[in-house]
Amino acid sequence: MAAKTIAALAGAAAMLAALAVGASAEERIAYKSAKSGTSYYQMGVELANAVKAGTDGEAILTVEESQGSVQNVMEAAVRPGNYVFTAPPGLVASAAAGKGPFEKRPNPRFAEIRALFPIPSLTMHFVLAGKAEAQDLSALAGKTILLGKGSFGATEGEKYLELFALKDKVTVADAELGNAADALKNGQIDGFVTAGSFPAPNVIEAAASGEVTLLSMSDDEVAKTGRTPQVIPAGTYAGVETDTVTTSLPVFAFAAGQMSEETAYLLTRTFWEEKEALSGESRWWKAVDPQLLEAGEVKLHPGALRYYREAGVSLPDALQ
Numbered sequence: 144m145a146a147k148t149i150a151a152l153a154g155a156a157a158m159l160a161a162l163a164v165g166a167s168a169e170e171r172i173a174y175k176s177a178k179s180g181t182s183y184y185q186m187g188v189e190l191a192n193a194v195k196a197g198t199d200g201e202a203i204l205t206v207e208e209s210q211g212s213v214q215n216v217m218e219a220a221v222r223p224g225n226y227v228f229t230a231p232p233g234l235v236a237s238a239a240a241g242k243g244p245f246e247k248r249p250n251p252r253f254a255e256i257r258a259l260f261p262i263p264s265l266t267m268h269f270v271l272a273g274k275a276e277a278q279d280l281s282a283l284a285g286k287t288i289l290l291g292k293g294s295f296g297a298t299e300g301e302k303y304l305e306l307f308a309l310k311d312k313v314t315v316a317d318a319e320l321g322n323a324a325d326a327l328k329n330g331q332i333d334g335f336v337t338a339g340s341f342p343a344p345n346v347i348e349a350a351a352s353g354e355v356t357l358l359s360m361s362d363d364e365v366a367k368t369g370r371t372p373q374v375i376p377a378g379t380y381a382g383v384e385t386d387t388v389t390t391s392l393p394v395f396a397f398a399a400g401q402m403s404e405e406t407a408y409l410l411t412r413t414f415w416e417e418k419e420a421l422s423g424e425s426r427w428w429k430a431v432d433p434q435l436l437e438a439g440e441v442k443l444h445p446g447a448l449r450y451y452r453e454a455g456v457s458l459p460d461a462l463q
Contacts, residue, residue, distance in 0.1 A: 169200065171224070172410065173205055173207060173226050174190070174205060174396075175228035176229055177294070177339075178291075178319075180345055182263075182341075182342070182427065183339055186425070188206055190414070191206050193420060197413040197416055198409065198413055204227070217245075219253065220250040225401070225406055229394055229397070231392050231393060231395075232258065232441050233392075235440070239253045239254040255399065255400030256398070256400065256441060257447070258395050258397055259396045260396055264371070264373070264435075266339065266340055266373050266390075267296065267299060268337045268375075269334070270334050270355055271286065271355065272333055272354070274356055275358070279359055279361065280303070280307055280360060283334065284312040285312060286334055288314070288315060289322075289326060289327075291335075291337070296337050297320070297336070306367060307367075318331075323349065324348040328349070340427040342426075350381040350382055354382050355382065356383070357375065359386075359388045360388050362388075368390050372391075373388075374386050393435060395441070404449065406446065408447065408450050411446065411447040442461070
């Protein structure tokens with residue numbers, strides 16, 4: 144009887160040991176995206192589901208809300224373990240060079256950040272309540288506009304107000320961007336500025352609650368911003384039946400320096416293998432293809448580089 148008990152206990156111990164090995168093999172990855180309610184946060188959730196499905200649970204992404212790209216980059220200097228975040232490549236390049244918002248807070252770990260893969264680009268949306276008589280940026284004059292705080296959209300929105308002599312003609316509301324749709328519906332603001340891949344959830348919500356106008360930019364205005372031209376097709380949002388000309392900025396998923404080559408390889412490979420399924424879930428993924436890698440300004444992680452070479456993807460020298 145004692146022998147049987149010992150054998151049973153030994154078997155149980157072996158099972159627990161096997162489970163422990165399986166648990167330790169699971170890669171846990173923190174994924175810092177954007178504020179909840181934005182398109183980029185939703186993308187993070189979709190990506191997390193795709194990675195879990197594509198690796199049979201071998202890799203688990205935990206999506207974290209953030210206050211914007213600058214915070215995402217800042218955390219790369221202090222976060223341990225597997226940390227992935229999204230940001231425009233130019234912002235990461237500025238951090239490595241100790242310029243822009245990082246000039247007074249330089250850190251050598253910024254230079255260790257490496258790119259993994261592109262995600263849908265940031266697209267600027269200028270949203271006004273109702274049907275505006277003018278449908279260009281001049282319609283912002285005399286209005287109370289919500290820009291939010293800390294995000295690329297807020298920074299870019301402030302830049303455009305300055306660039307097009309609207310800074311002194313607009314009242315900027317002191318509130319969080321997550322409240323934009325409700326604030327617009329309740330008449331607390333006249334409009335808001337947001338940056339996200341279209342269709343952006345907060346713009347969908349605003350358009351569903353009442354009539355809205357998306358403001359368009361002229362070719363000269365787009366050129367003046369130095370950004371990439373982008374057209375939001377008619378019908379993307381309820382009641383907006385004309386194309387909207389605006390600007391966009393490339394966005395990538397990046398890894399902090401501590402990520403292993405194997406983890407970066409697994410994550411990059413899984414992203415591209417699951418992209419078709421992602422595109423079937425949300426149409427903003429359809430615009431992502433390997434050509435977007437040309438917009439990168441940061442070297443690829445060795446694990447990501449290994450995948451692209453195996454897949455025969457042509458890469459700019461600057462990324463290798």
